Amino acid sequence: MQDDQPNDPKDGGTFRRRVFYIPGYDPIHPRRYRELYRKEGAAQATLSGNTLELKPKRVRGPYGWQVRATVEGQPVEADIEVLVWSDIVRHSMRNSIPATYVQLVRTAWAYIGSGALFRLMRLRKGPIIAALYPIVALLLQLVLALAVGGALWWITRSVLPGWPGRIGGFALGLAVAGLILRWFKRKDGKFYAYYLMHDYAFSAQSKGANPPELEARMTAFRHTIAEALTGPYDEVLVVGHSSGAHLAVSILADLIREGMPEQRPVLSFLSLGQVVPMVSYLPEAKRLRGDLAFLSTRPELTWIDVTAPGDGCAFALCDPVAVSGVAPEEQIWPRIYSAAFTQTLKPETWAALKRRYFRLHFQYLCAFDNLPGAPWDYDYFRVTAGPLTLADRFAGRPESKSRIDRAANRFTTVA
Numbered sequence: 001m002q003d004d005q006p007n008d009p010k011d012g013g014t015f016r017r018r019v020f021y022i023p024g025y026d027p028i029h030p031r032r033y034r035e036l037y038r039k040e041g042a043a044q045a046t047l048s049g050n051t052l053e054l055k056p057k058r059v060r061g062p063y064g065w066q067v068r069a070t071v072e073g074q075p076v077e078a079d080i081e082v083l084v085w086s087d088i089v090r091h092s093m094r095n096s097i098p099a100t101y102v103q104l105v106r107t108a109w110a111y112i113g114s115g116a117l118f119r120l121m122r123l124r125k126g127p128i129i130a131a132l133y134p135i136v137a138l139l140l141q142l143v144l145a146l147a148v149g150g151a152l153w154w155i156t157r158s159v160l161p162g163w164p165g166r167i168g169g170f171a172l173g174l175a176v177a178g179l180i181l182r183w184f185k186r187k188d189g190k191f192y193a194y195y196l197m198h199d200y201a202f203s204a205q206s207k208g209a210n211p212p213e214l215e216a217r218m219t220a221f222r223h224t225i226a227e228a229l230t231g232p233y234d235e236v237l238v239v240g241h242s243s244g245a246h247l248a249v250s251i252l253a254d255l256i257r258e259g260m261p262e263q264r265p266v267l268s269f270l271s272l273g274q275v276v277p278m279v280s281y282l283p284e285a286k287r288l289r290g291d292l293a294f295l296s297t298r299p300e301l302t303w304i305d306v307t308a309p310g311d312g313c314a315f316a317l318c319d320p321v322a323v324s325g326v327a328p329e330e331q332i333w334p335r336i337y338s339a340a341f342t343q344t345l346k347p348e349t350w351a352a353l354k355r356r357y358f359r360l361h362f363q364y365l366c367a368f369d370n371l372p373g374a375p376w377d378y379d380y381f382r383v384t385a386g387p388l389t390l391a392d393r394f395a396g397r398p399e400s401k402s403r404i405d406r407a408a409n410r411f412t413t414v415a
Helices: 031-048 086-092 097-113 116-120 125-159 163-186 193-204 212-228 244-258 286-295 347-353 380-385
Strands: 015-022 051-056 064-071 074-082 235-241 266-272 301-307 335-338
Touching (some): 015 244, 015 380, 031 051, 031 074, 031 380, 064 380, 074 380, 097 125, 125 193, 244 266, 244 286
Parallel strands (some): 015 074, 015 235, 235 266, 266 301
Antiparallel strands (some): 064 074
């Protein structure tokens, strides 16, 4: 790592930032995020009149890239690192078809039996529909497979009466049902039923507690971020997207508890499209609830939460601390803002995307083609490659008037 000191951007120097991106439950190689940043960053730079180019990474870490940009007339260098846990995700998705249906029953019971599902409905119905979708889709796939298999069994029995028809028809029907289910699984890139089932099951398997392998990875992430806080940066920015947001909450809470250097870069946390309540409303999510309460009071960082009502997979405009029922009186974070897809995207762009729910959940990381132009309008590339810290970027911007802070959580014990 370089040992020179950061320049003062106010004096015309280069603003230097280290960015740690924590993805959600995603089995895809992190190169996907580099290519997304390259493509969408170039598009946003063209729209905004800035320049932005990607270079090979220059710091230690498993996967990342460097950004050199001129934004709002000032030079910026950002070293971006993806904190990888896709291998853990892939391992959790290796269930057979029968095991996935067992997982379906256990996950449904975890949310329904605990009452979490009905309480979550009081916040936002969109993510609950998203949670119910894989259950309904997988059951419909099973019903269709069994119906076709049963029809073949009946036809075979009619053509071949007696035991040849009964045994042969049953075997044929079972084989065809299995082929249909395997076809649906192979085509899950279109249906997302298995993917979403595994996603919700991952949190539900321990009723909200993190599995040991994930805790170990989070510890490694914390050490990587802690090292960056000793580096020559103006800002260290942690970005948590989707379920990566609640991982970031616990990582940063542990980082602050452990102690940070007195002389350090500004520490910032941006949560995007968060789904925190899907975990914090489960009975054993005591660690997460405690971390939410702790982080919400800490002056050592700035925490900005950005969601959009148009994102049906996120708990849009929900204060993750307050709605989880653990907001202390001295709470100062997060500040809640809307990405307002219906306003920040052109009408034709919104019309093309509004039914593409999975794509919309990633819009926070993409270009916006209808930004009004205020300095604090949400723009992922100005946040990660611009000359202002997260706090300065959003200074003076009022929080969303549609902010939701009512607590409906039955489980409020903390660790």
